[in-house]
Amino acid sequence: MGIGAVTPLVALTARDLGASVGVAALVVALLGLGQLCGDLPAGWLAERLGEKRALVLACVLEAAGLLTACVAPSVLLLGVAVFVCGMAGSVLALARQSYFTVAVPSAYRARALSTLGGCFRIGFFVGPLVGAAVISAFDLQAAYVFAAASSLLAAVVTLALPDLPPTGTGAPPPRVGLRTVLWEHRRVLTTVGVGVLLIMMARATRQSIIPLWAESQGVSPATTSVIFGLSSAMDMLMFFPGGWVMDRYGRFWVAVPAVAVLGAGMVVLPLTDSALTIGAVALVMGLGNGVSSGVVMTLGSDASPAVGRAQFLAAWRLLADTGTSVGPLLITAVTGLASLAAGSVVVGVIALLGVGWLTRWLPGSPLADRRARDA
Structure with missing residues (x-):
């Protein structure tokens, strides 16, 4: 606060x-x-x-x-x-x-x-x-x-x-270097970790694209604030249902639909031209963002090892924060080269491609389960 x-x-x-x-x-x-x-x-x-x-x-x-x-x-x-x-x-x-x-x-x-x-x-x-x-x-x-x-x-x-409770032996856990942790867990960091980067890219872009698009369509600053406030309210209301679904049915059933909703929202946003239609898309994107509250942290905690946990989570957060930075920068770059609508569509398409990436690599996804059974 x-x-x-x-x-x-x-x-x-x-x-x-x-x-x-x-x-x-x-x-x-x-x-x-x-x-x-x-x-x-x-x-x-x-x-x-x-x-x-x-x-x-x-x-x-x-x-x-x-x-x-x-x-x-x-x-x-x-x-x-x-x-x-x-x-x-x-x-x-x-x-x-x-x-x-x-x-x-x-x-x-x-x-x-x-x-x-x-x-x-x-x-x-x-x-x-x-x-x-x-x-x-x-x-x-x-x-x-x-x-x-x-x-x-x-x-x-x-x-x-x-x-925190002591380890099972009562002895302090062994210390390992950051390079060792990164190397030992390189596979999950370069697969699920990249998916987390894409999740955060989509979520961060939502915060910048909605007010920018509203302004470009002549919506007043006061109305834009109301639209973003309603979207944020939807965001806040959905965090616990999202956590319940993840615990009950698996992380896949929140992460993938949330990214799909955010990506689709950014692709559709350039088709809107009024406060009502922009607000409707913003509410749907707020729903996708809210239900995914905690999913990045949960995936990181699931994948973190008992030895070297802090170093692993540091690398995980670096990937997530990189995604947070990349989204708005990508919007700025594409807007400078083409238009704001093109920037929204480009990031939206990347997010939708991220749906396929997460489906391929996320533990608990139908595709990952099928690979595990075949192995």
């Missing part, structure tokens, strides 16, 4: 410090870049400190970054603070997932991780509303103070978490 409160404000803060529009956009992008750069080191940190300590340290580091952003006298220092927050966010995400993998019985894993994903969505939905109220009562800097306080409160809550 704290990060959700300040994310829309970073560009405004950069502009207040004298940044151009392009530089302000770059400062915002540093949050995602920090997450990418922090993914692999996050695995090392969680493996060395343990998930609980890594979570507390990341919360404190995030609070420090937010307070620095609050008082930053220059765009350069603001950018450094945003980058640090991104790196802290990668540690938080990985350590949470690793903790859930061990602490939650496998029979409830998908529901637990889907609920975790739902908490992210709720926080990012409520955060900007709280941030707006704080700014109205005080000023822009107060939102950063609120976000920092939220991070510190999260650190305190984390301290109340029970420690």
Whole structure:
């Protein structure tokens, strides 16, 4: 909720410090870049400190970054603070997932991780509303103070978490290097992992293509906000049903339909030309995005080894975050070469191709089961 409160404000803060529009956009992008750069080191940190300590340290580091952003006298220092927050966010995400993998019985894993994903969505939905109220009562800097306080409160809550149970022998697990983990699990990372990249590409593209297409069709900013808000509400409502389906019937029956819905939505979106039709497509895409809440984390937890879990999940998150970055960049590139409609269709077609890829490699898919029986 704290990060959700300040994310829309970073560009405004950069502009207040004298940044151009392009530089302000770059400062915002540093949050995602920090997450990418922090993914692999996050695995090392969680493996060395343990998930609980890594979570507390990341919360404190995030609070420090937010307070620095609050008082930053220059765009350069603001950018450094945003980058640090991104790196802290990668540690938080990985350590949470690793903790859930061990602490939650496998029979409830998908529901637990889907609920975790739902908490992210709720926080990012409520955060900007709280941030707006704080700014109205005080000023822009107060939102950063609120976000920092939220991070510190999260650190305190984390301290109340029970420690993870010891290994079966009672001895600390052996430590393995990142290269060893990547090599031993290269097959799953280059098959299911690539599928995860495609899932995240489709999901990230949805967030940028809907408002851009609405604006290109002359829909007012207020109406666009309503459309995106309704889509986000659908997104939030579907996280637990998606987890239930994954636990009951298998991960395939959420991952593949969700990507199919998102891909089809992006292919159909250029055919819409009014607030009503754009809103209808946005709601369907919100349904696909919401039901897949937690699926990437669940697939990663399923595939993670007992030895080297943190390093494996770090590589898994790197693939996922790469997909998150690739989607909007692909839209930008194709739009520059052709048009926004072409960009939407290209990403949609890639997502639909991802359906075939996931069907080929995802454990539990009919094709994978048939191969296993034949073997």
